[in-house]
Amino acid sequence: MTLKTIRNGVHKIDMYLNAALDLLGGEDGLCQYKCSDGSRPVPRYGYKPSPPNGCGSPLFGVQFDIGIPSMxxxxxxxxRCYDTCGNKKNDCDEQFQTCLSKICRDVQKTLGISESVQACESTVQLLFDAVxxxxxxxxxxxxxxxxxxxxxGKTDL
Structure with missing residues (x-):
């Protein structure tokens, strides 16, 4: 076993542990993006976010899109909120919940059918819980x- 093999193995373990930490809420459990040196993150020059994917997650292969355009x-x-540098996860999630809840209120106003509203609220809760x-x-x-x-941005000379 060479030093390079050991180093690569340690690197893989580190990557797996970091991925597990991310899934559990980051290093502090609060799911906040921070620079390791304590500086404030700044927008990456020239960054172009990938197009939004609707109500799904490529990470988990889950698609919650049920064909309601407003959803x-x-x-x-x-x-887009997640893709904007400096936005807080909690703020994005609260905006998401507000947006989804408005859909159910609109269903209530338009249709007035309690079964439709209950189905809407169940879907909203499922989406919000997933997020x-x-x-x-x-x-x-x-x-x-x-x-x-x-x-x-700094390089060693």
């Missing part, structure tokens, strides 16, 4: 792509 708009707005419990890694990945820390 898809809420999901797309949420994706709260499974959204940390997608949020951190988006922030890493959208932001840079000051030390990233």
């Amino acid at each position: 898809t708009r809420c999901c797309n707005h949420h994706d 709260i419990h499974l959204g940390c890694k997608p949020y951190l990945d988006s922030q890493r792509a959208a932001c840079m820390c000051h030390y990233e």
Whole structure:
């Protein structure tokens, strides 16, 4: 076994542990994107976010899109919020919940059918729970792509 093999093995373990930490809420359990040197993240020059994917997560292969255009708009707005450097996960998630809840209120006003409202509220709760419990890694990945820390731009001479 060579030193390089050991180093690569340690690197893989580190990557797995970091991925597990991201899934569990980041290093502090609060799911916040921070620069390791304490500096404030700044938008990455030239960053172009990938197009929003509706109500789904490529990480988990889950697609919650049920064909309601206003719900898809809420999901797309949420994706864009995660993709904007400096946005806090909690703020994005609260905006998402507000957007989704408005859909159910609109269903109530338009249709007045309690079964439709209950189905809407169940779907909203499912989407919101997924974002709260499974959204940390997608949020951190988006922030890493959208932001840079000051030390990233420096190179050793």
